[in-house]
Amino acid sequence: MAMQSKAQLLTEIHTLLRRRYKPKPDRDPSRLSVLTAVVFGICHEDTTREQANQALSRFNDEYFDWNEVRVSSIGEIQEALAGLPDPEEKARRIRRFLRQMFSRTYGFNLEPLVKKPLKEALKVLKTYEAFESDFVTATVIQHALGGHAIPIDKSGQRVLERLGFPENDPSNLRSIVERAVPKNRGLEFAELIEELANDVCKAESPECPRCELRKHCDYPKNLAAAPPPAAHPKTRTTAATKPTSPEPAKAAKKSTPAPTKAKPEIKATPAKAPPKKATPTPPKKATPPAATKPNPKTPPKKPGKSK
């Protein structure tokens, strides 16, 4: 697929999703602080914006400041992340980020980075473990640094893959999307893809018949045209024996003695080996007596002839 058609497809997807899921009025376009954007990004990854906002509110309500979160146990931080997927891992990432920041700046203020050029700010931020996630990086660029970035997590990646954008590298996929979707519509596009992922394009069983994008998506067509699901090699062998059970049953009965015959064969090979060793040795012993027989005959003849 050419780049231009990819851009056209993404534009079409955006238009259709905008028609289906009206942009939410509660969306707050105000800028977040860098710290808050990192925590929001960690909370938001692989879940909904609403759940991430709820977690962020709990941090604000239940903790005096970020230093209190930094010195809290993982279990305590997890309580603020209730309802999010993998809260323990998210709690570790948040606390690790706060500890790294405190050890470097003796505080919780990364706002001076906002005034720096985006590349310079990212160079500093990339030294934090939290920025190993492309989703968190894009969230901070979008919500705190004022750059153009469209965060795509695993669910977004799944949706876009089904729509014809198979990219394993999240940053590559993000680059493709960011080239096609302008900055002023980036946040909206990300939210619409999230809506689609949580509404119909679910991981296990996408509800394609009621999807607004079904005419532009090859996934249901490919699914219908695909041959019956290939069974696992192990299940294929068992499945092959089950349907033809009457014949294989006989074969199985025949085959059951086979293994019993096979076992003796294994034992028989060493049994045959000893006779082979035994046969060569007796002939060797027999030949010398054959050679000795003529000797007794020749001596009687010789005296006769000489006479």
Ligand code: SF4
């Ligand atoms: S048609 Fe199906 S697979 Fe394609 S985007 Fe819609 S729900 Fe997902």
